[in-house]
Amino acid sequence: MKKTRSVGFQLFALALGVIVLIPVLYALSVSFMKPDEILSREVNLLPRSFYLGNYIAAFQKTTLTRFLLNSFVMTVGSSTVRLVTAGTAAFALSFYNFRGKQAMFLLIIGTMMIPPDLLIVKTIERLPIWA
Structure with a gap:
């Protein structure tokens, strides 16, 4: 069965x-x-x-090659930042005991619920080149 x-x-x-x-x-x-x-x-x-x-x-x-290059740079950059940030946070949360560890963990889990694409769009809107 x-x-x-x-x-x-x-x-x-x-x-x-x-x-x-x-x-x-x-x-x-x-x-x-x-x-x-x-x-x-x-x-x-x-x-x-x-x-x-x-x-x-x-x-x-x-300018398709420029679009592809922009996508590549954004992907590599955001992936690198995420890996470094997630790696150091995971190390600290799993091997160290400190005050506020549970609150920090809940904050990290809470921010993971926000779609990263939304953050990228909101950040790009604020750049001076779009004004």
Whole structure:
């Protein structure tokens, strides 16, 4: 009974994963189609030919490389700060006993409930370059 339940759960999770991946794979497929193939009335799941013109146009008409670099810098920077902060806090909370340790732990857990994306957006809004 327990094994059947586990197999059923795994099959359900696999089916859910496939359902989530289908739109992503379709978007990737459409990105390699020619514009007239995308806008045709018939539904095409796979491109007839491998077309890189959409990617070339995206890089030529926008500053996509700058956007990618900005995303990379923000990701590496925030991940580094989080790892250092979380590592030192975890070390202090697990190996040292001090007054206010429980309150500090609850404060850390409470701040984890705030989505980090919200903090990034609010910080960027305050930068002088957006004024």
